[in-house]
Amino acid sequence: MNNMFNFINLHNGEEGKNKVLENVTSNISFRGSNLWILACAIIIASVGLNVNSTAVIIGAMLISPLMGPIVGAGFALGTYDFTLLKKSFKNLLIATVVSLLVSALYFYISPFKDVQSELLARTSPNIYDVLIAFFGGLVGVIAITRVEKGNPIPGVAIATALMPPLCTAGFGLATFNFSFFVGAFYLYTINCFFICIATFLVVKYLKYPSSIVDNKYEKRIRYSITFLILIMIIPSSYLAYNLFQEKKFTKTAELFLQKEFEKNGYTLIYKKINYNATPKTIDVAFLNKKFTPEEIKLYNKLLADNGLFNTTINIRQNNSDLKSEILNEINKNNTNISEKDIALSNLRSELDKYKVSDSTLGKELQILFPDMSDVSYGKISEFAGTDSTRLQLFMVYSGKGINEPQLKRWLEKRLNEKNIELLKRPEIKE
Incomplete structure (x- = not known):
C-alpha cells in the first residue's frame, strides 16, 4: 500500500515551498517586458483568428504571460495571503483590459471582419471547457511546484487557451457584436477561474503555510469558492446540454432527410438545418423534383412522427x-x-x-559499369559551414575496379549535376 501511495505522492520531486512562492510572485506583475510580450501575443493571436490560422493562435498561446497572475491568485487563496491576492487580481485586470483594447483596436483597423471558424469556436463555452481549464490548470500548478519543470508548461498554455477567447471578445467589441463579446469573455472567465481553483486545491494538498489561523476566514473562503464554482458551472452545463440537443436534432434531421427523400431517389442540392430558430427549420432544395403544397404539408406532419417537434421543413423551389x-x-x-x-x-x-526521378539510370549504370552492384543514390542537404545549405547528390555503390573519375564525369553530364559525391561500400568479410 505504501508503494502505491509513493507512486501518486505529489511530495516526491517537490520544489522548496519558499522558492515556488518566490517564482510565482515574480511572474505576477505586468510591467515593462511582460506588458510588451502580452501586447505582441495579443496581436499574433488576433491575426491568427483573423486569418483562421490554428498554428499562429497556438504560437500566441505559447508566448502569452497571462498564466502568471491567475496562478498567483490560486496560490494567494491557498495560503490566505490577501495582499498577494489583491496584487494578482490587479495585474490580471490590467492584462485583461490591455488585451481587450489591443485586440479591439486591431480588429477595428483590420479590413477583414469575416467570422471565421476559429472565432466561432470561442463564443459558446460549455462544461467541457470547464474540464479543460480545470485539468489544464492542475497540470500547470503541479509542474510549477516540481524541481524539474519538464514539458507540461507549454502544453498547459495551449490547452487552457487564455488568449483566443480574450481576442475574440475584442473582436466582439470592435464589430459591436455583443453576443460574441459575452460568450468569449465568459469562456475567458471560466478558464481563469478554474485554473485558479485547480491551483488552490494543489496548494492546499501540498500544505503550503497559511497566512491566517482563524477558521472562520477559511470557512468563508471555502463557501465563497463553492458559490463561485456553481455560478460558473450552471450556465456552462446548460450550454453543454443545449449543444447536445442541437447535435441530436441535427442527426435526427439528417436521418429524416435520408429516409424520406434520398432513399426515394431525390437528389438533394441544398440543405440548411437551423436549431436556434423558433420554430426550428430545415431548408432543402432538390435538383429536379417539384413538390405540391399538399406534399409539403404531409412532410411537415411527418416531422413530429420522426422526433422533430416544433420544426418546419421549407422546400425551396424556383428561388x-x-x-x-x-x-x-x-x-x-x-x-x-x-x-x-x-x-x-x-x-x-x-x-x-531530393529525388532523382530517372527510371533508366540504373539500367545504364549496369551496361556501362557491369562490375558495379548494390547502387543507391539520392540528394541530401549539405551544411557548408554557414547558415545556408545546398543539395548534394550522393551515390553509394559496391564493386571492384570501378573508375570513379570516369563514373563521376558521366553522372555530371547524364544528370546535369555538378555537386556529386561517390561513396564505395566497404567489403564485409565473413
Whole structure:
C-alpha cells in the first residue's frame, strides 16, 4: 500500500515551498517586458483568428504571460495571503483590459471582419471547457511546484487557451457584436477561474503555510469558492446540454432527410438545418423534383412522427436567392480546394528537390559499369559551414575496379549535376 501511495505522492520531486512562492510572485506583475510580450501575443493571436490560422493562435498561446497572475491568485487563496491576492487580481485586470483594447483596436483597423471558424469556436463555452481549464490548470500548478519543470508548461498554455477567447471578445467589441463579446469573455472567465481553483486545491494538498489561523476566514473562503464554482458551472452545463440537443436534432434531421427523400431517389442540392430558430427549420432544395403544397404539408406532419417537434421543413423551389447561396457554398469549397492544391504542389516541389526521378539510370549504370552492384543514390542537404545549405547528390555503390573519375564525369553530364559525391561500400568479410 505504501508503494502505491509513493507512486501518486505529489511530495516526491517537490520544489522548496519558499522558492515556488518566490517564482510565482515574480511572474505576477505586468510591467515593462511582460506588458510588451502580452501586447505582441495579443496581436499574433488576433491575426491568427483573423486569418483562421490554428498554428499562429497556438504560437500566441505559447508566448502569452497571462498564466502568471491567475496562478498567483490560486496560490494567494491557498495560503490566505490577501495582499498577494489583491496584487494578482490587479495585474490580471490590467492584462485583461490591455488585451481587450489591443485586440479591439486591431480588429477595428483590420479590413477583414469575416467570422471565421476559429472565432466561432470561442463564443459558446460549455462544461467541457470547464474540464479543460480545470485539468489544464492542475497540470500547470503541479509542474510549477516540481524541481524539474519538464514539458507540461507549454502544453498547459495551449490547452487552457487564455488568449483566443480574450481576442475574440475584442473582436466582439470592435464589430459591436455583443453576443460574441459575452460568450468569449465568459469562456475567458471560466478558464481563469478554474485554473485558479485547480491551483488552490494543489496548494492546499501540498500544505503550503497559511497566512491566517482563524477558521472562520477559511470557512468563508471555502463557501465563497463553492458559490463561485456553481455560478460558473450552471450556465456552462446548460450550454453543454443545449449543444447536445442541437447535435441530436441535427442527426435526427439528417436521418429524416435520408429516409424520406434520398432513399426515394431525390437528389438533394441544398440543405440548411437551423436549431436556434423558433420554430426550428430545415431548408432543402432538390435538383429536379417539384413538390405540391399538399406534399409539403404531409412532410411537415411527418416531422413530429420522426422526433422533430416544433420544426418546419421549407422546400425551396424556383428561388433565385437559393441559386446565389449555392454558388457561395461552391465558391467557398473551391477556395478551400485551391488552398489544398497549392499546399500539395509546394510539398511535391520540395520532395522533387531530393529525388532523382530517372527510371533508366540504373539500367545504364549496369551496361556501362557491369562490375558495379548494390547502387543507391539520392540528394541530401549539405551544411557548408554557414547558415545556408545546398543539395548534394550522393551515390553509394559496391564493386571492384570501378573508375570513379570516369563514373563521376558521366553522372555530371547524364544528370546535369555538378555537386556529386561517390561513396564505395566497404567489403564485409565473413
